[in-house]
Amino acid sequence: MDIKLLETFRAVIETQSMTGAAKLLGLTQPAISTQIARLETQIGFPLFERVNGRLKASRQGRLFYTEVRHALGMIERLARDAEGIRKGVTETVTIASHPSASISFLPAVVAELRRQRPLARVRMINRSSEEVRAIFEAGGADVAIAEWPIHIPDIDLRRYKVPCVAVLPMEHPLTRLSEISPTDLAGENMIGMQVSRLIGHQVQNAFIEHDVEFDPGIINEYFSSICALVTTGCGIGIVDQWSAQMFEPLGLAIRPFKPTIMYEIGVFARLHSSLMPIVDDVVALIDQRLASIESISIRDGDA
Helix, strand or coil: CCHHHHHHHHHHHHHCCHHHHHHHHCCCHHHHHHHHHHHHHHHCCCCEEEECCEEEECHHHHHHHHHHHHHHHHHHHHHHHHHHHHCCCCCEEEEEECHHHHHHCHHHHHHHHHHHCCCCEEEEEECCHHHHHHHHHCCCCCEEEEECCCCCCCEEEEEEEEEEEEEEECCCHHHHCCCECHHHHCCCCEEEECCCCHHHHHHHHHHHHCCCCCCCCEEECCHHHHHHHHHCCCCEEEEEHHHHHHHHHHCEEEEEECCCCEEEEEEEEEHHHHHCHHHHHHHHHHHHHHHHCCCEEECCCCC
16 A cells, blocks of 8 residues: 555545645645545545535544554654664654643753763654644654643553643733732733633633633633743733743743642653663653652542
């Protein structure tokens, strides 16, 4: 089976359109359509169907995508391993993480890893938590970091949580307060997280429980972007403490937010990671880094 056809199929699924796949792969849309048709001929069943004029994976296509994602993940890892052997690199590690972790604490972890193992090769993949899980399950990452909850069998999972804090422009009048509540933020320009995210939903509920309208003028997907917007004076945000501390030197004030909202992530690696000492080192360095910035470590299954 032609690997390029499988890569095209994966691109269409993950971009949810022929046009998106064409842009991603640098091909024309007719070329993408032709390759999908060729693949459907080879496997003997339709991969997509049209629903209300939109392209949607068929039932068989969704099942096939799970296998394709896994197979391509293994092939890509083999290619990276072969490149490392060719260049004389004896250790490689791939870390997949959601954007907040990639910006707030992972750079320091990778820097320390490179100091300890200067010949090691590190590949970082930054995706949404849902995509991180998919990449890890497909064998495309050795260590992964994603927002809780995480449900993947046969993994070594460590959970960490940290309080959310209010971040304000340095000159904002509310910086006089020692802590911030929803009542204090009534009528303020807020920068919010999407409520489809668990943490965004929790923040919204905190305002509702205090009978304060929560109607952010700016809604963003990532804590790092919220922090950056706060530094420009766009408003006030509620973010995790890791991101707040990372951006504090750029010009924002941090205050505890009450009621307490805990932001939680999972760091996970495969159970056979002991066969790759570098994986154990990455997990240990993440643990050390998060401990240094006031995180709470909890065992899988704890509340």
